[in-house]
Every structure is written in structure tokens, then in C-alpha cells.
Amino acid sequence: MSVICNNVTASLSNDELLLEALRGMQPQTIESLCALLPGMTWSQVFLAVDRLNRAGMVMLQPVRRGEYQISLNAAVA
Numbered sequence: 001m002s003v004i005c006n007n008v009t010a011s012l013s014n015d016e017l018l019l020e021a022l023r024g025m026q027p028q029t030i031e032s033l034c035a036l037l038p039g040m041t042w043s044q045v046f047l048a049v050d051r052l053n054r055a056g057m058v059m060l061q062p063v064r065r066g067e068y069q070i071s072l073n074a075a076v077a
């Protein structure tokens with residue numbers, strides 16, 4: 001049971017860190033977010049972006065093939 005709680009806590013922390021990074025400097029690519037958040041792996045950043053996008057908190061805008069800019073939804077900013 002503690003593993004599940006730890007995973008939820010880690011996810012919330014990662015989401016909050018990513019949102020704070022976007023509040024300070026948006027929009028960003030996943031690669032630039034990884035550079036801004038050295039404590040998170042690329043996979044953790046990707047999963048946080050996916051969760052936040054599905055929740056409507058961030059938006060993804062295509063830049064070129066396979067690259068997107070991530071920004072805060074206007075309601076969140």
C-alpha cells in the first residue's frame with residue numbers, strides 16, 4: 001500500500017514542479033523542460049505532461065514533426 005501512496009505523491013510533486021517551470025518560462029519543449037528539471041527523467045517529464053494535458057492544465061502545440069511546445073492553459077496561468 002505504501003508503494004501506491006509514494007507513487008501518487010511522486011506524481012503530484014512532478015506535476016507541481018512541471019507547472020512551476022512553465023509558470024516561470026513558457027512555452028517549453030519536453031527537452032527544455034528536462035533541462036529545467038534535472039531531478040526528473042525524460043519519462044517522468046513526458047508522463048507529467050501527458051497527465052496535465054489530459055486534465056486540461058497544459059496545452060501542446062506542434063512545432064515540427066515530433067516536436068511540441070508545452071504551455072499552461074490560460075485558466076491555469
